Amino acid sequence: MAAMLELNKVSTHYLSGGRIIKAVDNVDMRINEGEVVGLVGESGSGKSTLALSVLRLIDPPGKVYGEVLWNGINLLNLSPQNMRRIRGEEISMVFQDPFSSLNPVIKIGEQIAEVFRFHKKLSRRKAWEAAIKVLDLVHIKDPGERVNDYPHQFSGGMKQRVAVAMAYALSPKLLIADEPTTALDVTMQKAILELLKELKTGMLFITHNIALVSEMCSRMYVMKDGRIVEQGDTREVLGNPKDAYTKRLIDSYKEINLGLD
Amino acid sequence: MRKKNKFAVFGLVVITAFCVLSIAAPIIAPYDPGEIMESEIQGPSLRHPFGTDDLGRDILSRVLYGGRISLSVAVIAVAVALTIGVLLGAVAGYYGGLLDEMIMRFTDIMLSFPTIFLILAIQSVLTPNIVNVMVVIGATSWMGIARLVRGEFLTVKERDFVEAARAIGCGNFRIIFKHILPNSMGPVIVSGTLGMAGAILTESALSFLGLGVQPPVPSWGNMLMDSQAYLIDAPWMAVIPGVFIVLAVLSLYFIGEGLRERLNPKE
Amino acid sequence: MSRYIFRRLLQLIPLLIGITLITFFVMHLAPGDPTALFTDPNIKPEELARIRVNWGLDKPVGIQYLIWLKNAARLDFGYSYISGKPVIEEIGERLPNTLLLMSVSFIIILLISIPVGVISAVKKGSWFDNLFTIISFIFMSIPTFWLALVFMLLFSLKLGWVPSFGDLSLPVAVLVISGLAGITRYQRASMLEVLNQEYIKVARAKGLPEIIVIFKHALRNALIPIITLMGLSIPDLFGGAFIIETIFAWPGMGRLGVSAVFSRNYPVIMGVTVMTAVLIVLANLIADLGYALVDPRIRYAKKE
Numbered sequence: 048m049a050a051m052l053e054l055n056k057v058s059t060h061y062l063s064g065g066r067i068i069k070a071v072d073n074v075d076m077r078i079n080e081g082e083v084v085g086l087v088g089e090s091g092s093g094k095s096t097l098a099l100s101v102l103r104l105i106d107p108p109g110k111v112y113g114e115v116l117w118n119g120i121n122l123l124n125l126s127p128q129n130m131r132r133i134r135g136e137e138i139s140m141v142f143q144d145p146f147s148s149l150n151p152v153i154k155i156g157e158q159i160a161e162v163f164r165f166h167k168k169l170s171r172r173k174a175w176e177a178a179i180k181v182l183d184l185v186h187i188k189d190p191g192e193r194v195n196d197y198p199h200q201f202s203g204g205m206k207q208r209v210a211v212a213m214a215y216a217l218s219p220k221l222l223i224a225d226e227p228t229t230a231l232d233v234t235m236q237k238a239i240l241e242l243l244k245e246l247k248t249g250m251l252f253i254t255h256n257i258a259l260v261s262e263m264c265s266r267m268y269v270m271k272d273g274r275i276v277e278q279g280d281t282r283e284v285l286g287n288p289k290d291a292y293t294k295r296l297i298d299s300y301k302e303i304n305l306g307l308d
Numbered sequence: 309m310r311k312k313n314k315f316a317v318f319g320l321v322v323i324t325a326f327c328v329l330s331i332a333a334p335i336i337a338p339y340d341p342g343e344i345m346e347s348e349i350q351g352p353s354l355r356h357p358f359g360t361d362d363l364g365r366d367i368l369s370r371v372l373y374g375g376r377i378s379l380s381v382a383v384i385a386v387a388v389a390l391t392i393g394v395l396l397g398a399v400a401g402y403y404g405g406l407l408d409e410m411i412m413r414f415t416d417i418m419l420s421f422p423t424i425f426l427i428l429a430i431q432s433v434l435t436p437n438i439v440n441v442m443v444v445i446g447a448t449s450w451m452g453i454a455r456l457v458r459g460e461f462l463t464v465k466e467r468d469f470v471e472a473a474r475a476i477g478c479g480n481f482r483i484i485f486k487h488i489l490p491n492s493m494g495p496v497i498v499s500g501t502l503g504m505a506g507a508i509l510t511e512s513a514l515s516f517l518g519l520g521v522q523p524p525v526p527s528w529g530n531m532l533m534d535s536q537a538y539l540i541d542a543p544w545m546a547v548i549p550g551v552f553i554v555l556a557v558l559s560l561y562f563i564g565e566g567l568r569e570r571l572n573p574k575e
Numbered sequence: 576m577s578r579y580i581f582r583r584l585l586q587l588i589p590l591l592i593g594i595t596l597i598t599f600f601v602m603h604l605a606p607g608d609p610t611a612l613f614t615d616p617n618i619k620p621e622e623l624a625r626i627r628v629n630w631g632l633d634k635p636v637g638i639q640y641l642i643w644l645k646n647a648a649r650l651d652f653g654y655s656y657i658s659g660k661p662v663i664e665e666i667g668e669r670l671p672n673t674l675l676l677m678s679v680s681f682i683i684i685l686l687i688s689i690p691v692g693v694i695s696a697v698k699k700g701s702w703f704d705n706l707f708t709i710i711s712f713i714f715m716s717i718p719t720f721w722l723a724l725v726f727m728l729l730f731s732l733k734l735g736w737v738p739s740f741g742d743l744s745l746p747v748a749v750l751v752i753s754g755l756a757g758i759t760r761y762q763r764a765s766m767l768e769v770l771n772q773e774y775i776k777v778a779r780a781k782g783l784p785e786i787i788v789i790f791k792h793a794l795r796n797a798l799i800p801i802i803t804l805m806g807l808s809i810p811d812l813f814g815g816a817f818i819i820e821t822i823f824a825w826p827g828m829g830r831l832g833v834s835a836v837f838s839r840n841y842p843v844i845m846g847v848t849v850m851t852a853v854l855i856v857l858a859n860l861i862a863d864l865g866y867a868l869v870d871p872r873i874r875y876a877k878k879e
Contacts, residue, residue, distance in 0.1 A: 134782035
């Protein structure tokens with residue numbers, strides 16, 4: 048079965064002060080339709096850079112090499128126009144910090160509706176109605192009223208729900224969730240995880256927290272210094288880690304006793 | 309990054325050149341700046357590379373001596389502004405509370421005046437001379453620095469190393485001057501450099517109006533005062549000192565920007 | 576939001592008091608008879624003595640200040656030494672001219688600085704950006720009065736395109752050029768900062784066209800601090816206008832004030848100083864109110 052998303056030898060290099068920094072180094076990855084795949088690593092391991100590379104959101108002096116195949120088509124070769132079509136509609140992303148990922152001066156309803164207007168060419172009114180529906184989907188109370196509010200009028204957890212709404216609005220086949228719960232309080236984290244589980248779409252779940260991976264993902268990759276050091280079935284990897292780094296990660300979590308299966 | 313460095317270097321070169329020229333003015337100037345040499349205005353020539361002014365004085369010499377005055381006024385004025393600004397800003401930022409409120413109110417009040425006119429008004433009750441020009445310019449341009457320093461203190465005073473210093477019994481004064489202030493020096497230096505640029509502009513405007521450096525002491529500003537009547541007949545009288553002012557101010561801006569990039573790494 | 580407005584209005588009072596205090600006490604350092612600050616200079620000596628007692632001019636400075644303040648609040652700044660006319664009348668005749676000069680310049684500055692700043696930021700590092708940076712540095716280094724002289728020499732005397740005096744074009748041109756550079760650079764910096772924000776990346780991640788990202792998502796944020804900035808640039812705009820009025824003989828309040836300085840016409844100096852400061856305070860207040868209206872974070876309260 049052909050994978051929905053296939054990364055072949057993907058590298059992202061930054062040119063800085065004459066040196067080349069390999070933020071992502073020769074990564075291979077596959078995500079099948081409907082699969083929830085985890086990407087684990089510490090800060091600075093390149094996880095977020097990988098996510099941005101898939102969406103071609105890397106700005107100069109960074110450059111992405113290799114193949115990012117989406118249903119067989121290499122995204123890296125697409126025209127900017129076609130790439131824009133894919134973003135938000137087929138692949139979308141939920142960012143880590145809801146306090147900075149929502150535009151503070153635009154109503155949240157508009158931030159969701161504009162996705163419908165530009166991708167599906169819906170009218171203003173229909174797009175607005177669609178936005179209200181999506182807000183309802185992510186369990187925002189009184190969506191008809193809250194749709195007119197600004198981000199600062201929501202709590203952290205609700206802001207992240209809005210972010211999920213923005214990303215899920217067009218029912219993309221792949222949702223990249225980059226540390227979606229890291230910036231939230233513990234009480235909020237559970238709610239967002241439940242929400243993501245509800246969505247039943249292909250997902251690349253990025254986190255530094257191994258416990259979350261075991262809860263959410265059927266398969267996982269471990270990343271260190273831009274490279275994939277281990278991959279496989281979640282239970283396999285967590286129960287029987289082959290790489291030293293993976294072992295260290297798991298052990299330190301065991302010590303803090305976050306309750307792994 | 310390379311492009312900006314070129315500008316800063318240019319600025320440094322020009323300012324250093326100006327400083328050297330100013331200090332060495334008595335040696336390099338071809339003639340005495342006050343000496344009336346010709347009976348009528350002359351344009352630029354071999355004898356007078358920048359021409360003469362309406363009184364027959366050599367402009368090149370006057371510009372060199374004028375540079376001494378204009379640059380030293382700027383330096384002292386900024387020193388005054390820095391002293392007031394750093395002191396007020398540090399006290400406001402460190403002690404907070406009512407003291408902070410009062411100092412900030414005072415700063416706001418001072419910022420509500422149009423600086424040039426305030427200086428003019430002050431000069432109208434004094435007899436303008438070099439000293440009070442320096443002091444008055446300094447006394448009306450400290451507000452930005454005070455705000456800056458206050459901001460730095462507000463952020464830094466909560467940091468751990470300040471707590472540590474207090475824990476070992478350092479008195480407030482010591483903490484302010486030995487611990488927090490040195491860390492805030494970066495933006496202050498940038499401010500000081502840009503402040504000098506502003507001071508040169510202000511002094512030249514003041515002297516141009518006749519309320520700054522008084523003739524016959526030459527300053528770039530008061531040289532321009534006399535040039536007004538001879539705009540058509542002797543444009544070099546107006547152009548030359550102006551060019552010097554522009555070069556000096558531009559250089560200081562370049563240096564200031566260069567310093568700002570160096571001292572505030574953001575990437 | 577109403578709390579914000581109320582707070583701002585409250586802050587006006589110490590500001591105005593402070594302004595009048597400083598103005599009064601600085602002027603009080605002037606040599607000469609302070610009686611003249613209050614009264615018609617055509618008055619007889621016996622009257623003068625009576626006024627001296629009545630107005631408390633034999634009283635301590637503090638009381639004199641309060642009396643002056645009381646009058647100033649009614650816009651009575653005394654009489655001009657030179658013309659004998661009430662100061663407020665002289666100011667009133669000329670203020671509209673100054674406001675005209677400043678408003679036209681202000682609008683032109685806005686119209687130019689916003690597009691130039693935005694384009695410079697979006698195309699950072701391009702030839703446009705570098706050219707603009709160099710030009711703005713040069714403009715910032717030119718003394719306003721010198722630029723005025725050069726313009727007068729060039730456009731009026733040598734080329735004869737515009738009359739030297741009484742015409743608005745050169746004064747506006749000089750004021751605009753003086754003020755443009757700084758404000759455009761701030762616009763550029765503000766836009767650059769916004770473009771670095773995560774929500775801009777998010778907008779792109781949603782597949783929105785770049786034009787929308789720039790104009791809808793970025794610009795709206797970048798323009799907000801500009802309101803405050805324009806307010807902060809008003810004092811310098813006044814200062815520049817005053818000098819320009821003097822050189823081009825534009826009949827505004829600035830020219831009145833500067834010539835009052837030359838003739839030690841203290842009542843007029845005080846009147847112009849206070850009027851200008853009050854206008855600046857008002858302008859800043861309007862800017863702050865505008866800011867509160869435009870920034871939803873201030874306009875709408877939090878809900879949770």
